Amino acid sequence: MAPKIKDVAKKAGVSVTTVSRVLNGEKYVKDDLKERVKSAIDELGYTPSHIARSLVRKKTNLIGVIVPDVTSSFYSTILSNIEQTASLNDYNLLVCNIIEDTDKELKYLNVFKEMRVDGIIIMHEKLNDEIREMIGKLDIPIIFSSVKPPDQQFISVIIDDYEAAYDATRYLIGLGHERIGFIGGDMRDVTSGQNRYIGYCKALADNGIPLVEDCVRFGDYKTQSGYTLIQELLDCEPRPTAVFAVSDDMAVGAMNAVRDRGLAVPDDISIIGFDGSQLTELVRPRVTSMEQPIREMGTVTVNVLIEMIAHPEKAPKQDVILRHELVVRDSCRRNE
Amino acid sequence: MAPKIKDVAKKAGVSVTTVSRVLNGEKYVKDDLKERVKSAIDELGYTPSHIARSLVRKKTNLIGVIVPDVTSSFYSTILSNIEQTASLNDYNLLVCNIIEDTDKELKYLNVFKEMRVDGIIIMHEKLNDEIREMIGKLDIPIIFSSVKPPDQQFISVIIDDYEAAYDATRYLIGLGHERIGFIGGDMRDVTSGQNRYIGYCKALADNGIPLVEDCVRFGDYKTQSGYTLIQELLDCEPRPTAVFAVSDDMAVGAMNAVRDRGLAVPDDISIIGFDGSQLTELVRPRVTSMEQPIREMGTVTVNVLIEMIAHPEKAPKQDVILRHELVVRDSCRRNE
DNA sequence: ATGAAAGCGCTAACAT
DNA sequence: ATGTTAGCGCTTTCAT
Numbered sequence: 232m233a234p235k236i237k238d239v240a241k242k243a244g245v246s247v248t249t250v251s252r253v254l255n256g257e258k259y260v261k262d263d264l265k266e267r268v269k270s271a272i273d274e275l276g277y278t279p280s281h282i283a284r285s286l287v288r289k290k291t292n293l294i295g296v297i298v299p300d301v302t303s304s305f306y307s308t309i310l311s312n313i314e315q316t317a318s319l320n321d322y323n324l325l326v327c328n329i330i331e332d333t334d335k336e337l338k339y340l341n342v343f344k345e346m347r348v349d350g351i352i353i354m355h356e357k358l359n360d361e362i363r364e365m366i367g368k369l370d371i372p373i374i375f376s377s378v379k380p381p382d383q384q385f386i387s388v389i390i391d392d393y394e395a396a397y398d399a400t401r402y403l404i405g406l407g408h409e410r411i412g413f414i415g416g417d418m419r420d421v422t423s424g425q426n427r428y429i430g431y432c433k434a435l436a437d438n439g440i441p442l443v444e445d446c447v448r449f450g451d452y453k454t455q456s457g458y459t460l461i462q463e464l465l466d467c468e469p470r471p472t473a474v475f476a477v478s479d480d481m482a483v484g485a486m487n488a489v490r491d492r493g494l495a496v497p498d499d500i501s502i503i504g505f506d507g508s509q510l511t512e513l514v515r516p517r518v519t520s521m522e523q524p525i526r527e528m529g530t531v532t533v534n535v536l537i538e539m540i541a542h543p544e545k546a547p548k549q550d551v552i553l554r555h556e557l558v559v560r561d562s563c564r565r566n567e
Numbered sequence: 568m569a570p571k572i573k574d575v576a577k578k579a580g581v582s583v584t585t586v587s588r589v590l591n592g593e594k595y596v597k598d599d600l601k602e603r604v605k606s607a608i609d610e611l612g613y614t615p616s617h618i619a620r621s622l623v624r625k626k627t628n629l630i631g632v633i634v635p636d637v638t639s640s641f642y643s644t645i646l647s648n649i650e651q652t653a654s655l656n657d658y659n660l661l662v663c664n665i666i667e668d669t670d671k672e673l674k675y676l677n678v679f680k681e682m683r684v685d686g687i688i689i690m691h692e693k694l695n696d697e698i699r700e701m702i703g704k705l706d707i708p709i710i711f712s713s714v715k716p717p718d719q720q721f722i723s724v725i726i727d728d729y730e731a732a733y734d735a736t737r738y739l740i741g742l743g744h745e746r747i748g749f750i751g752g753d754m755r756d757v758t759s760g761q762n763r764y765i766g767y768c769k770a771l772a773d774n775g776i777p778l779v780e781d782c783v784r785f786g787d788y789k790t791q792s793g794y795t796l797i798q799e800l801l802d803c804e805p806r807p808t809a810v811f812a813v814s815d816d817m818a819v820g821a822m823n824a825v826r827d828r829g830l831a832v833p834d835d836i837s838i839i840g841f842d843g844s845q846l847t848e849l850v851r852p853r854v855t856s857m858e859q860p861i862r863e864m865g866t867v868t869v870n871v872l873i874e875m876i877a878h879p880e881k882a883p884k885q886d887v888i889l890r891h892e893l894v895v896r897d898s899c900r901r902n903e
Numbered sequence: 904a905t906g907a908a909a910g911c912g913c914t915a916a917c918a919t
Numbered sequence: 920a921t922g923t924t925a926g927c928g929c930t931t932t933c934a935t
Contacts (some may be wrong), residue, residue: 235911236912245922247913247914248914248915249920249921249922251914259920260921261921264921278681280912282618282622282682282911282913283927285927286616287912287926300647301643301647302640302644318674324661325659326660326662327659327660328646328650335654338654341614346659347618368612454849513790513819514850515826515851571928571929572929583906588904595905615928615929616929619927619929619930620928621911623931625911
């Protein structure tokens with residue numbers, strides 16, 4: 232059996248309180264006692280039980296994280312930064328990977344509650360009623376990262392997706408493109424679905440370019456869906472000279488489809504992505520992308536959450552909006 | 568304050584023991600009492616405290632996982648499967664991302680100990696003395712996934728890297744290649760460093776092909792290192808007609824470098840990767856790779872670990888060796 | 904079939 | 920400056 236505080240106290244010839252005091256770095260312990268306790272701890276190989284501590288302190292230093300898919304470059308990068316920032320602040324991560332599995336999410340939310348996690352980070356916006364209700368009466372600080380659920384009560388760390396999509400489209404227009412296809416996300420998603428689509432539409436409208444419904448498709452942000460959907464766009468007459476894909480994964484899928492059809496990016500068609508995932512630099516041509524500050528997003532999310540945990544009464548009422556940034560690489564060119 | 572078992576007992580007009588009994592699905596509770604307790608639980612929105620439970624049961628249902636880099640396609644895929652299998656068995660994951668940071672790993676190992684996790688999964692093999700010592704006296708079941716540290720005392724879920732590398736090299740030889748470059752890993756790593764290199768050497772030797780030191784480089788498994796190292800191989804006279812990179816990431820980096828130099832894969836040079844990461848299908852040409860059963864690896868790791876947790880006395884003494892498999896795609900061709 | 908009470912390992916009044 | 924003790928929320932003998 233692992234040694235407990237009582238064993239240390241006995242060995243050092245002091246009370247458990249004294250041991251607890253040196254454990255928690257309190258003053259009011261004479262140096263010689265402190266030394267005795269420390270060597271007792273060393274000899275016994277004692278490590279305090281976080282469990283017991285949590286029980287009395289009513290604080291677990293645990294953050295529950297719900298990721299849609301850890302294998303995605305986008306989410307894993309945010310997760311990586313979440314982990315780093317959490318670790319820096321002595322928080323540990325309970326990670327749940329839900330692959331569109333509502334039951335699993337519900338289960339994990341319940342686990343988070345049982346575990347008495349101090350805070351929760353959620354990275355998807357498809358909240359059904361059950362989950363909404365569960366979350367609503369959870370009484371644990373919750374923050375959304377990179378997404379914004381329709382509910383006003385929750386706060387998010389996001390970019391302005393509307394504006395980012397607007398800027399991405401404008402970039403294409405500025406390059407002389409007028410037939411610009413769109414490969415969108417899930418229109419049930421407010422940020423990554425609706426807002427990006429609206430931004431695209433508005434940019435066209437502001438520049439007197441008519442929206443061609445036939446050049447618009449919606450997918451699920453993944454490579455395969457970009458691969459599939461662009462094929463329909465390539466069949467349009469006249470063919471778009473540029474395509475805006477609302478995720479880098481979809482952009483890469485689209486680029487592969489173009490290539491597999493014997494066409495070239497960007498010579499035959501320009502493609503711009505969205506997110507700023509590592510993939511943009513891995514493929515050839517490298518993907519021009521409207522980037523989110525992914526790493527910063529993870530960091531900010533944790534910092535805001537920790538603030539909410541520390542001061543639940545003054546929880547922020549406003550979303551945190553980070554800046555998006557166009558990073559030009561090689562997948563778009565001027566339309567002559 | 569969240570309701571506790573005592574509140575439920577009071578509300579239902581029974582003892583806490585009875586509540587505990589229905590919570591844990593024991594028999595010996597009359598139906599009407601059971602009903603009363605259940606509705607009290609519902610009305611109060613009571614959720615048992617995992618903390619308190621863990622304290623008395625001396626079981627946390629927590630598994631600590633140490634990943635070198637969650638943003639890597641290879642590790643995140645294993646992690647995803649670890650999570651899935653753990654969740655299926657009611658275990659939760661405490662995830663630690665160490666980016667070659669020994670201090671952080673040490674810290675986390677200590678956190679795992681404090682948290683009294685039931686088991687630990689480690690996915691890297693660079694154990695320095697400090698970590699080795701820490702792990703040695705941890706008294707928590709530990710299993711290594713996809714890697715094998717030099718120490719005989721720990722068990723691993725791995726493939727036979729030597730044989731896999733041998734087979735990969737033989738595939739290239741079978742394609743008619745005789746000048747076969749090698750982009751290896753870290754020679755301090757037994758599995759992914761040494762064994763793959765030795766397999767490569769042995770395959771050459773068995774086929775009467777002399778090893779050309781100049782066509783061998785060692786990197787860190789990442790894209791950038793593949794990109795850099797292959798440049799030196801391309802300068803060799805005569806130039807290798809094929810290259811074996813011991814990770815898909817390095818293979819992709821190498822392919823990019825080849826392309827950026829105006830050469831083509833596989834027409835000018837064949838490149839075979841290793842791992843079977845998602846990347847192989849994402850880039851063009853798609854990467855022929857000696858694949859590890861990544862998904863199975865995560866599943867098996869958790870299953871074995873859970874077995875070790877349940878029966879610490881009869882811990883497996885043998886590594887679990889999974890089968891590797893060559894998946895032919897488009898990055899290698901016959902050398903005429 | 905149900906309940907009283909001890910204790911899991913620790914912290915935090917409170918007392919000295 | 921140090922020690923005593925009462926919980927934290929639950930499970931689990933042991934009684935009844």
